[in-house]
Amino acid sequence: MGIRAAIVGVGPVGDRIYTCLKEREFPLADKPVVMATKARTEVLGGEEVEVKQVAAEHFAGVDVVFFAGREGAKGASVQWGPVALEAGAWCIDNGSDYRLHPDIPLVVPEVNMHHVTPDTRFIASPNCSTIQMVVALAPLHRVARIRRIVVTTYQSVSGWGAAAQDELRAQLPCVIEGREVVCDRSIFPRPIALDCLPHIDAFLDNGYTKEEMKMLHETRKIFGDPDIAVSPTAVRVPVEIGHAEAINVEFEGPMDAGKALEILSDPSQAEGVVVIDGPTQDPDRLAELAKKERKRKPWANHWEVTERQYPTQADILKDPWKDMTLVGRIRDDHSRPNCLNMWVVADNLRKGAATNVVQIAEKMIQRGLLG
């Protein structure tokens, strides 16, 4: 029969949901019903799509609604979530409005799909920076239980929404050519071109930002462990798409870099993770390095040509990895026992948002909850 799906919101996240449904061959009954604040035609996933003005009648007969609208009282899921539920649909929400609601599961399919039960009707998807962190850490947490996480994020501008990518592109030539930078302060508080801003979302009384506190509360809820300590610093960087995180993690049980590398490289233990670490094995790259060394030291008969691999935000846009969480630079923290450092990269629009909600629906189908 197929699943009847709807998408509310056609910003970068809505676009990626439409794309993911198509690319992952989600068993749709028909094209998804796409809604936003105004009716028009939009290009989504490279296709011209009719966008309807959001209204109660468009939720009739829909099995699952993916919310990718703005947050808050006038936001998509707050206004239209109850209407979708009333119409009998499951709701999966990318926004933050319900993430910490005690009756609503906050789900990353690789980590806590068991929080979804046949009685669930509304599911929240976490913040992008939380998702990639818990995907990378859950396999290690299952083995040695995490005690404390210290994380610094390097978050791309697309995390703010579509307008932020235009803002970065408009600012870059001004900064490079020494012209005055016109800055839309409703997007970023200061110019973002060629600079990093340790300021994502509003500052709170405790000196942290909302984005940073989301990483603490959401991680505890997903892991079902209120004792995990999380010390976050969220930084906006002038990258268009893809977030990176430098994570220091301390475990209760025995853990070291070798063991972590083994666990994270095992797909049966670390679903959704790809490790890009260790010396490069690429023979062309090694030959290129050897050639350079030979030029530098023509008298030698041996040239050191090791080069370590690691993932970056540019790598996450490459086809085989775009729905994955990439992990590298796994190393022991020599200042503490059972403590590691690592580098984690994911596409904030895909695994950090769209892929995550589509994967939730896929797992619901596998469990007989949907369809």
Ligand SMILES: NC(=O)c1ccc[n+]([C@@H]2O[C@H](COP(=O)([O-])OP(=O)(O)OC[C@H]3O[C@@H](n4cnc5c(N)ncnc54)[C@H](OP(=O)(O)O)[C@@H]3O)[C@@H](O)[C@H]2O)c1
């Ligand atoms: N960007 C990320 O990396 C990321 C990651 C995780 C989660 N999220 C969350 O995902 C959601 C979407 O993000 P985005 O970056 O795609 O946002 P965006 O660029 O601001 O797009 C928002 C879309 O939602 C529509 N919309 C807003 N309020 C609505 C309402 N009341 N009813 C119906 N449609 C409404 C807008 O319609 P119009 O086009 O008609 O104005 C627009 O198409 C946000 O809640 C965001 O916090 C984003």
